[in-house]
Amino acid sequence: MTDETPIASIIVPSYRGARRLPALLDSFAGQDGGTPAFEVIVVIDGVDDGSVALLAAEDRFPVCSIVFPENRGRVAALNAGFEAARGEVLIRCDDDLVPGDSYVAEHVAAHRDGDGGAIGLYLNQYDETAYSTVYGRAADKDFRASAYRAPEELRWRYWAGNCSITRAVWEKVGPYDPAYRLYGWEDVDYGYRIVRAGFPVTIAPSLETTHRVAAVTTESRARRAAHSGSARRIFEAEHGDAGLPSAIPPMSAWNLLVRASAVVTRAAGAARCGRVVDRLIRATAETVSRKLVALTVEGAALSGYRAPASAKEVF
The missing domain is CATH 3.90.550.10 (Spore Coat Polysaccharide Biosynthesis Protein SpsA; Chain A)
Known part of the structure; x- marks a missing residue:
């Protein structure tokens, strides 16, 4: 100095x-x-x-x-x-x-x-x-x-x-x-x-x-999404929704899939689900792969928000 x-x-x-x-x-x-x-x-x-x-x-x-x-x-x-x-x-x-x-x-x-x-x-x-x-x-x-x-x-x-x-x-x-x-x-x-x-x-x-960027796989991105979903609960406890869109997605065909993905993610773990998707997208058409990744990431975020997880659970 x-x-x-x-x-x-x-x-x-x-x-x-x-x-x-x-x-x-x-x-x-x-x-x-x-x-x-x-x-x-x-x-x-x-x-x-x-x-x-x-x-x-x-x-x-x-x-x-x-x-x-x-x-x-x-x-x-x-x-x-x-x-x-x-x-x-x-x-x-x-x-x-x-x-x-x-x-x-x-x-x-x-x-x-x-x-x-x-x-x-x-x-x-x-x-x-x-x-x-x-x-x-x-x-x-x-x-x-x-x-x-x-x-x-x-x-x-x-x-x-x-x-x-x-x-x-x-x-x-x-x-x-x-x-x-x-x-x-x-x-x-x-x-x-x-x-x-x-x-x-x-x-x-x-x-x-x-x-x-550090998140270069679906596994790492889903893990971060789950942590982020959990952390949003802390924000809402301090500030309410502060004008943010709802963390619970509105009803639609896509969001029904996201909600189902959140249930699976919570049961299996965000990182584990991400690893499965990383294997799948190597041999899947790009359009389908993009949907699989999006579904996993959005489901992980919703899972973390609905049932805040510890680091051990998410990893």
Whole structure:
């Protein structure tokens, strides 16, 4: 760290991130000339897989590490990083992102008109798997299109791992909610709390950032969907439905299949069902495969919502 007070602080929660961090650090080192002064705070969540030494050797920009002695989860990591930050613009950046050359400058510029929150959507990069071919890339494209169509009052729903706030927002909204311990909804919760506190949330195309996506199989995507469905219960207990669409799908031919899939998923487990589908889609027509994956993912989310599961049950 240097004595210069940074304009921006970049908070990076990291779990077993030694293989992902080099590309992220190289991206920060390659920021355009004239980029506002920034610091990087990496919170290592309970497992040092070489990340500490990697960060200690970094001398191209100010960086520090906060090391948890045991795994405490992403929310705890985020809160520790934000508490340590010194900048006026606080950027949350997941360790599997690959920011562009103007990443820091664009996040700072997003707040030049006042206090609030800014979202940059992911540009997901997928490994070549059957899942990504028949479902992942198309679903990602549909998600981004939906986000940009979202009305202003609902943009908070897209708060995720590439976003920023001003210090005034952090001081008023406070830390991420530790009730979210598994996967999902701690970000949506925070976006909602920003808006509820009276600050605007924007989605800026200039903040789109490459993301090396982790869910590259139906198995991993279904497991995350089940966790996310469970986590939505926490959100609703805190905030009600907050104007979100119902988690229980309305009656239709497709949604009857989703409801049936949720029953099967609950009995067999989301990950196990996902593994079966991953095997099937290697030898099934693409149109049918896409439906199978969608049915499994949507059924897993509904299963998790209806009967919140522990990590052991879902895995």
